[in-house]
Amino acid sequence: MIKVIKHLKQLPARWNNKELEAEINHFKQLVEKIKEVNLENEEDSKLVEMSKRLVSLAQRGISEDELLVQSFSLVKEAAKRKLGIEPFDVQILAGIAMHKGKLAQMQTGEGKTLAAVFPAYLNALTGKGVHIFTANDYLAKRDAGWMGPVFAFLGIRSGFINEGMSREDRKKAYAADITYVTAKEAGFDYLRDSLCYEDDELTQKGFGTAIVDEADFILIDEARIPLVIAENEPVKKSISDKISKIVDVLVLGADYNTDESFRNVYLTDNGTDKLEELLECGNLYSEENYELLLEINCALHARALLRRDVDYIVKDGKLKLVDGFTGRIADKRVWPDGLQAAIESKEGLSSFQEGRILSTITMQHFIKSYAKICGMTATAAASSAEFKEFYDLDVVVIPPNKPCKRIDHEDILFAGNSAKFHAIISEIKSVHASGRPILIGTASIEESQRLSDALREDGIYCNVLNAKNHEQEAEIIAQAGCIGAVTVSTNMAGRGTDIRLGGADEAERDKVVALGGLYVIGTNKHESRRIDSQLRGRSGRQGDPGSSRFFISLEDELIKKYGSKSLNAAAIYLKGQKGPIDDAFHKRLVEKAQRAAEGQNEDMRFLLWRYSNIIENQRKIFYNWRQAVLRGASEFVKWTFEALKEYNNAQKYVSIDVLMKIEKYIMLFHMDRLWAEYIYQTNYIREGIHLVNISGLNPLEEFVRSIQASFDELMLEVYEEAQNTFRSNDFSSGDIDLDKAGIKAPSSTWTYQITDNPFSDDLGMLLASNRNIGFTPGILLLWPIVLFGIIYTRIKKSNKANEMV
Template sequence: MSNKLSKLIDFIRNLQNPMEYDLEPYKKVLEEINNIKLRNLSDYQLKELSIRLKKQARDGISHEKLLTESFALVRETSRRVLGMCPFDTQIMAGIALHRDKIVEMKTGEGKTLAATMPAYLNALTGKGVHILTFNDYLAGRDAECMGHIYEFLGLTVGHIKEDMDIYKKQNAYWSDITYVTTKESGFDYLRDFLCMEKEKLVHRPLHYAIIDEADSILIDETRSPLVIAGKVEEDVENQIYLSDIVRNLKPNDDYETDKYKRDVYLTDKGLSKVEDILGCDNLYHSKNLELLTKINCALHAEVLLKKDRDYIIRNEKIEIIDEFTGRVADKRHWPHNIQVAVEAKEGIVSESNGIIMGSIALQHYLSLYPRISGMTGTANTAAEELIEFYNKDVVVIHTSKPCIRKDHPNMIFANKLAKQKAIVSKIKRVHKTGQPILIGTGSVEESELLAHNLREEGINCQVLNAKNDEMEAKIIARAGEIGAVTVSTNMAGRGIDIKLGGEKELDRDKVCTLGGLYVIGTSLHESRRIYDQLKGRAGRQGDPGESRFFISLDDELIQKYDVSKLISHNYSPKHDEVVEDPVIHQQLERGQRIIEGYNSDMRRQLWKYSFIIEQQRRIIHNKRQDILIDKVPLKILSIKAAERYDFFRSQVGEETLRKVEKQIILYCINKCWADYLDYISHIRETIHLVVIGGKNPLDEFRKIAIEAFDEMMNRIEHEIVNTFHDVEINEDGIKIDKARLKVPSSTWTYLIDDSPDQFSNLPLLVKTVTTTITGTLFSLQSIYKRIFKKKKISK
């Protein structure tokens, strides 16, 4: 009866939760795999079996029918080639991955090896499998290590590096299995959009992807559109002048922030002061729309974005710090005007401003794969969003060995000073025993301050943050040594295991006796997944370990989101006293859930704004791709410019003229799409202002986007015809040096660190400046015509 009751409880829990805990369907397949005995076969026989499986797959036999044999084959090959035989838990994880699930496996449980089985099975058809990793280091490491399995079994393996030439990338992408970061794969997709010759395309049709660190990529990174940009002249002097203006404004007097300190607004007094300095009557008049945007961005950069928290300066460049990992967010920009404003604030002249030529959100890029699956150590709190946005269930794979890590209760203090003293004191006590310690901090600034305090106490420590992230592997490799003290930002939470006793585990037994790795967190985080990831650095694969988090009631996160208001004002602990009240512990946990809900709502808001642009992008991409690969006949010029077309056909021939027409069409599509993206980015930065006119920003944005896209589609045809009339043509085609078909002198890729705050409801702005607004601002049609007028072609 108890067994039936347990199954009923599991059934009810699965109905209410996108987390899948019932592993019985996977255990049945596992049993079939385990019953296949291949140890007595020779290497040659194993390779013959792989050839047979490949033929069956390409003859149309379903993957499900090949699953048990292929998984058993990879397991035996791994044992022989790598000396690692996948555990039953890894095999079940592989089955779930093949069935397009998101798999939750705790740190150290062998996700990389688990992925080899579904990767092999799905690569048998020859259509290609992408294993999308979190960073370049992991892509290279996993391709080199796991590649031995695939090559033994007759499959090809590729690894994409950022600086590869086109031909090496083509070879890598056309391999059976390709290891590549999600971002670089997306960037290559955008580069393909700019191709003028089909021979230079690097991607083939997308087929199946396994996403490593899936929660980070599918949830956290979904706010970061991928961008490819081209060089354009930029007036930075004006932005520096505007930055100087806002730097002299006074908080609460000239400007105010929202309660979450995610947006900042001029007060009536501040508005008047800025208008006097600029010499304009009304900053909110429609003619001052661009100036208003730049002022707001300068204010945002000055007040809300902090050095060594949100970004660092390295090699005379602004480098954004990823809020979830603490790493430098490689090739990341804020939206254009924010980026320029931060550079102006720090006195840096940007060398990378340009017009956006192509863009796609990671979420939309990943949806281009017919099938995706993913694996992570922390999917629990992201499960609902994974269902909502990707229709992906999360399968929880139990650890192969029980987790014996001791997670001590959080220690809460009234203020930061008391907390900092307690942290240093705890580190001193643990360090005396020789037990290795990993401290996770919330920012670069905090990590360096704590390291300074520890060194003053005579404790030598290694610091890992965004300023030395290239040293990550080396520092983490030593973090498990006896007596090691490692102070890190959240970047220590993913990707690289900390081995007890050091990289070669020479003192493993001693460290285990001491209690394993001791993880200390210095604050809560906006996401419980980051909290869990840091704890998960200890106690891997049944190792001993400990964790404890230290929190103060005036931590930035608690103040920023007004979590302190959840706590009774009647409670006032002494200066250095630990807060023992269980109600406060409960309210802090509640506050963290509220913050997660707020961030989840932000992602939904961004998705709503990006959805229509993505549908438009697919239309223009498919149209261009069909032309690039000669899938559709070209008839525009023969119809719209028949006289000139017939003349040149008699002069240079049909084939040359077809090449000319194709080149002009591809160029004009790129140009018009870039102009459209440039225009729509300006609209996104200012659309929130329509709230003051009583309109819904999302509805208005969609109206403008639809009209602008229709205008662009009509404009493409006019651009093609006008360009054809302008260019010089000979037997070799267009004389490029005399034509206006020149592509940008340089292009580069980056991610936009997008924020939905620009789409907020502007409660403070409505309150403070309604009386200064003229009605003309909210005639969005007139704004559209004014901004886009220069891009229209007279008929």
């Protein structure tokens, strides 16, 4: 059903292709008009006056479109004078596309940083604020410093935000016309602001324009990952350490099994009997054991499915998640539902304390709060349908300033990983002998280390870039284009890096060019073609020569997870073959497996969006209500308290100003407390709601019905709790101690992200998507069903109990 809906929604995009082409032609005409404006002979003071006039016109209501040619001409000239850079036509074209609310696809090395300055300046003229989202803190600081002189010259204030900055410094940066910041950090500030009790505590001034760099990564890959703010309040001590030790005695194949692709794990009857005996808990699937069963689920998942130096690393005594898309440490990200604690127990680390979640928002919904969204990346076209569906963003492919000369060789396919590994080593040795620089992109930290060890044993020195030494990234990348350089990397080298031929200073550029430029080798295909394209894009920047080739095997993770029966059969039949498989049929099946992976991941994003969108609509209502209370503009506050008989008595002792402050604080306190409880409840319902499909019910419809009723109750409960608190206070002293009365904001909070996927296994996806399934012994034996069934029933019982009170 999901695929049918998606197909129907893609039809208008096909019809609008001609309309988009006409727009692009119009953009190109605007580029010519901008180039006709000659400001070379004007004094600096004249340009400053022109900029002031544009600000005045914009703030008087003249549309940005009418000011586009003038403003872009000013930026073009300012860049020449302050940076010594003559912007390319394609950078101006990309700037126009972004100003028009498009997503500009620009090839590697085309100068996206400067391209963003054009729409940033134009949209900053109104004073509504422009946020430029960068890939990391380093780039936020670097780009703000690099492009800052252009903005300053034109009288526009710019700033940046990094993690760890004080509230005052953040307020100052957000108060600027243009702010460079990561989307994650801006989202965390949004959540912090959502807990403020006074208007002057807010750091962000508004949400005008968002310009998103690496847009496919932020708007798609990271889109569904919730941003969380939690209170530093220790949660109930976990029994993960004990469970982890018990699960360690279980034997694969006898006590538990995984599927062929290692995506699911489940207990056997023998394993269940063994655990019941070791734990002395009776029936493991009884209702009183549901928390114990959850702990076992997490411990088993941590042991069987998650691998050190692939899914996570241990660094400085801490567990660090590795982002599968970038290969970098996923800073401030944790696994949900006790899984984090289970892995820490597995590794013998101190337990992670989540604290009480106070508020949360997905990256996707946070970014959609901006009045205008646009962006840029090197790989957007492959996901154009998703950009249109989720953000109403059209993708505009910007032609390169110079034609791409990179040669992308045909993939080489092997039957097994051993044959592939030896072929890669042989290829590296052969190319390295000529002195040509090589970049090898691997699938994991584990693989990058194994490959580098093998190369060093053969006498080939190489630099290794992965999440374990990310601090040295700039230094390693600076040397990756030198004569004789061999760089082994995870996906870290596939995005946001600029490898210059001949080294950072390009001293030996001509020699490297003569050798054919940078040679990129991929050791695996990724689940997304965009990631493969990012890796290829490290070579052939700005018309440089270069080449790329991928070495793949029928034993690769991608093939195991998404390959057809024909591919799996071929892997068995051809096992042991050392040479390449020179067969077009099997290569097409590999391509089909990658498309299947993309399709499944897209289905998952679409499904999660449908569920999260419902909660987001409620969050917006609640957030707007809270903002009204915060700013003292809510009639609800007045109606809540003035109806009480205690209100008139309070007025005898407390001034109206003090009384209004007390009313506001009471309301905000209960709104925050009850919203936190509501988030906890809706998360539990969502995680188990797909099980209603077994009873023939539609999960999405049941989810909407359940949380809508709960949300209505929430609004009433805020009203009742606020009144009860007001009644319980004695105003005869002329004031009340709000802290003593328990009415205060959290004293200490922290922020993180949760790797969110409540339908993480195949069964969950099957049930949540409302496909018809039959009752089979296999399904009935899968214990996660029992677990989530218990949780769902427990939540429903809790709701009924509350209704009766």
